[in-house]
Amino acid sequence: MEGRPAVTEHEVTEQFGQADIAAVDGGWLLRLSGEISTEMRPRLDRVLEELGVERLPVDVDLGAVTFIDSSGIGFLARLGIGNQAEVRVLNATGLTRDLLTLSGLERVLTIATA
Amino acid sequence: MFDSLLNASHLAAPHELPGLIAAHAVKLGARDAVVYLVDLQQTVLVPFHGSATQTEHQHEALSVDSTLAGRCFQTTEVLIQRLGHDAAGVMVWIPVLNGTERLGALCVTVDQHPTVLLELRLRRLAAVAAELMMTKTLYGDTIVQTRRQVPMSLAAEIQWALLPPLTFACSDVIIAGAMEPAYTVAGDSIDYAVDPGCARVAVFDAMGHGLDSALLASLTVAAYRHARRGGKPLVDTALDIDSTVHAQHKGAAFTTGVLAELDTASGLLRWLSAGHPQPLLLRRGARARALLVQPSLPFGLEAGLGADRAFAVGTERLEPGDRVVFYSDGITEARAPDGSFFGVERLVDFLNRQSDDDVPPPEAVRRLMRALMVHQQGHLSDDATLLMVEWRSHREHVLLPEPAGGGAVSAV
Numbered sequence: 001m002e003g004r005p006a007v008t009e010h011e012v013t014e015q016f017g018q019a020d021i022a023a024v025d026g027g028w029l030l031r032l033s034g035e036i037s038t039e040m041r042p043r044l045d046r047v048l049e050e051l052g053v054e055r056l057p058v059d060v061d062l063g064a065v066t067f068i069d070s071s072g073i074g075f076l077a078r079l080g081i082g083n084q085a086e087v088r089v090l091n092a093t094g095l096t097r098d099l100l101t102l103s104g105l106e107r108v109l110t111i112a113t114a
Numbered sequence: 115m116f117d118s119l120l121n122a123s124h125l126a127a128p129h130e131l132p133g134l135i136a137a138h139a140v141k142l143g144a145r146d147a148v149v150y151l152v153d154l155q156q157t158v159l160v161p162f163h164g165s166a167t168q169t170e171h172q173h174e175a176l177s178v179d180s181t182l183a184g185r186c187f188q189t190t191e192v193l194i195q196r197l198g199h200d201a202a203g204v205m206v207w208i209p210v211l212n213g214t215e216r217l218g219a220l221c222v223t224v225d226q227h228p229t230v231l232l233e234l235r236l237r238r239l240a241a242v243a244a245e246l247m248m249t250k251t252l253y254g255d256t257i258v259q260t261r262r263q264v265p266m267s268l269a270a271e272i273q274w275a276l277l278p279p280l281t282f283a284c285s286d287v288i289i290a291g292a293m294e295p296a297y298t299v300a301g302d303s304i305d306y307a308v309d310p311g312c313a314r315v316a317v318f319d320a321m322g323h324g325l326d327s328a329l330l331a332s333l334t335v336a337a338y339r340h341a342r343r344g345g346k347p348l349v350d351t352a353l354d355i356d357s358t359v360h361a362q363h364k365g366a367a368f369t370t371g372v373l374a375e376l377d378t379a380s381g382l383l384r385w386l387s388a389g390h391p392q393p394l395l396l397r398r399g400a401r402a403r404a405l406l407v408q409p410s411l412p413f414g415l416e417a418g419l420g421a422d423r424a425f426a427v428g429t430e431r432l433e434p435g436d437r438v439v440f441y442s443d444g445i446t447e448a449r450a451p452d453g454s455f456f457g458v459e460r461l462v463d464f465l466n467r468q469s470d471d472d473v474p475p476p477e478a479v480r481r482l483m484r485a486l487m488v489h490q491q492g493h494l495s496d497d498a499t500l501l502m503v504e505w506r507s508h509r510e511h512v513l514l515p516e517p518a519g520g521g522a523v524s525a526v
Contacts, residue, residue, distance in 0.1 A: 038322065070321035070368070073389070077411050078365055081418040103370070103389040104409035108419070 016040055017065070019047050027057035027085070033064035036072035044075040048082065055084035060109075063091030073103045080108030088112050116242055123246055128254035129164035135220075135243050142235050144222035148173055149210060149243055150183060151218040153263045154274070154296040156480045159183050159218055162247075162260045179484070183207055186219045188477055192237065192515050194227060206233070208240040212248045214288075214513040215281040216476065230519035237518060262297070269300040269328035276303055276335050281476040283510040286378035287313045290475035291501040292483045294444075295494045301327035301369075302442050302497035303335050307342060313378055314342060317440040317501055318371040319390060321412075326367070334359060334369040334413060348375050352386055352413070352425040359414030368414035372440055374503075381432035381505055386425045388413045391446065394462065395430065396437040396469070402462040405430055405438070434506040437475070439465065444498030448490050456489050465502075474512045475502045 017034035028051055036044075051058055058079065062068070080087045087109040092100055100111055119138045126134055132149060139147035150159035150173075159181075161173035178184035186193045186207035195205040203225045210217045220240040228236065251257045266274075273293070280291040291304045301320035306313065316338055320330035337358035341351040352373055359369055372393055374385035385393060385405060389412035392404045407428030410416045416423045432438070441461070448456040464485055468478035479502055486498060 070370075073412070074321065074366070074368060074415065077368075077415045078418070081365070081411075081415070102387070102391060102409055104387070104411040104416070107411060107422075 019043050021047065021050060024059070027059065029059050029061060031061045031064065032072070033066075035067040036065055036075075037067065037069045038071050041071050041075075044071065048075070048078060051079065052082060057085040058083055058087045059090055060087065061090045062096055065096060068096055068099065073099065073105070076100070076105055077103070077108060080105060086110060116238065119239075119242060123250075126246075126250070128250040129256040131243070131246050131250060132162055132164040135239065135246075139222050139236075139239060142239065143232065144206070144224050144236060147220065147222045147239075149218060149220050149247070150176065151210075151247070151257065151260050152178065152187060152216060153261050155263070155294070155483070156216075156292075157484070158263065159187060160260050160263075162218075162257065164256055178480075183219050183221065187216055188480075190216065190513060190515055192233065192518070197223070204228075206236055208236055209515055210240050210244045210247070211514065212244045212279070213281075214283040214476070214510070215279045217244055217247055233518045237515065264297050267298045267300070267324070269325050270296070270298055272325075272328040272332055273299050273303060276305075276332055278305055280304075281513075282306070282308060283513050284308060285508075285510060286506060287376065288475045288504040288507065288510055288513070289313070289315070289501065290479040291499070292479045293497070293499045294483050294487065295497070299497050299499075300324050301331050302444065302499035303331045304440070304499055304501045305335055305338060306501070306503075308378075311377060311379055313376045313503065314374070315376075315440060315501055315503055316371060316373045317390065317442060317499060318369050318413075319442045319444075319497065319499070320369040321367055330359070330363070330367055330369055333362060334371070338371075338373070348373060348384055348386060348427060349425050352388060352410075353423070355413045356388070356415075356417045356423070356425075360417035363414055365415060365418050368412035370412040374438070374440070376432070376438075376503065376505060378505070381434070381436070383430045383432055383438060384427050385430075386410070386427050388416065388425070391441060391443055394439040394441075394458070395432075396439060396462065396465060397433060398435060398469070402466070404458075432505045434508070435504070437465070437469070437502055437504045437507075440501045440503075442497060442499040444494065444496035445486065445500055447496065448486050448494060448498055450489050451491055456486055460489075472509075472512070474509055475504050476513065478502070 016039040017036045020031045022029045089111045136147040149162045151162045158175040160175045176183040178187055182195050190209040193207040203223050205223050208220045210220050282289040293299050303318045306315040318334050320327045337355040341354040370390035371388050372390045376383050387409040395405050396402050408426040410425045446458050
């Protein structure tokens with residue numbers, strides 16, 4: 001570790017992808033953007049903790065996601081399984097939508113049609 | 115005739131096999147016998163010298179795609195090659211097959227075009243050589259090392275140790291599989307078992323990269339075999355795998371997969387998907403289609419649903435000659451430098467073309483993996499795995515050489 005320049009976690013996650021939580025009417029809006037892959041895992045784990053405190057519906061907007069891998073699928077599955085209220089995925093298109101479907105995520109969350 | 119070879123083999127170390135085989139060939143009237151073993155990627159045939167001692171002639175590795183030795187390997191036919199102008203005799207290339215799994219080719223030199231009797235004896239020598247290669251592999255590293263062209267990652271070391279032989283055939287089914295990138299594969303795996311009345315197959319993709327991924331795949335395959343060998347039916351096998359992965363990783367890691375079982379008498383296929391690409395059905399004269407079933411969450415996540423967890427089972431009645439292709443997303447998502455995916459359409463087109471040309475599954479799968487590497491210009495960013503099952507095509511004999519005495523083809 002010695003001699004390595006200090007890199008904040010924010011910088012690291014921003015390079016690959018981003019997760020922003022906003023409060024909306026009676027629930028949460030989680031906006032994911034960029035590349036959702038292994039490098040995002042620490043950030044996504046914290047998102048799960050933050051959203052788990054209150055049992056409110058969550059909308060996950062994937063409109064700005066450019067790539068999603070198994071880390072993202074695992075995150076969405078855990079969110080869908082763990083959340084007591086409805087979890088909806090918004091703006092999933094093309095390959096991302098296909099991946100969500102074949103991953104069996106419709107069993108634990110709603111994939112909203114555009 | 116072969117007693118002395120078999121007797122000597124009891125006390126032979128793996129690296130002594132080349133010497134034994136060459137000595138026995140001499141007794142048959144053939145000289146310079148060399149067993150070439152195919153590398154893990156099935157691109158080159160590598161001479162197996164065994165010991166470190168240099169032979170009189172230093173043999174080179176031969177390309178599978180562009181040499182006579184390679185043609186012998188591809189077509190599993192005995193081939194005859196004339197020597198150069200000033201040399202007397204011919205070289206005979208004989209496929210070395212473990213069952214129907216192509217291990218490589220045996221090359222010998224004889225004074226003239228072999229008689230039917232000599233050809234039969236040389237084929238038998240190749241058959242015994244194949245058996246010896248298989249039974250001696252585990253006692254030393256020379257055979258394994260010969261088949262590797264570059265250093266292997268630790269993850270891939272784990273993965274290759276898990277794999278069953280990648281080709282199998284009997285009167286009911288032909289099974290052919292492949293896995294790339296061979297030397298750095300981490301999370302993909304395939305497995306199968308052919309038993310009375312039933313062939314069971316599975317393809318897995320453990321999440322993540324490197325060693326973690328390989329360890330997860332190893333756990334998954336062990337859980338699969340444990341349930342299967344314990345006599346568990348399809349869904350219970352899936353539940354066992356799911357519970358095992360969940361117990362170890364608490365939802366933080368998972369494996370996607372498809373499990374299937376084929377009733378080899380009736381052709382009834384049953385399968386389930388844990389978050390994995392659905393298998394494809396290729397039928398002559400029909401459009402290829404995905405075999406769809408309601409997917410469950412990946413193994414290790416579905417268990418998080420508690421009492422609600424379930425694995426739906428799809429059923430399809432196969433017709434004789436049907437091929438079912440199980441694959442991981444690394445096949446269809448393999449990308450060319452311009453960003454284009456290999457895709458399902460290209461996969462289907464390629465395999466249908468091979469079938470139209472009567473290329474049997476093991477060679478079709480080998481060529482597919484080469485095409486995939488070409489598409490990505492040699493660099494695979496993700497594991498790519500494929501397993502093809504062909505039911506009752508009655509093509510299994512194509513995987514063996516034509517009968518002697520008319521089968522041997524003169525060339526060059």
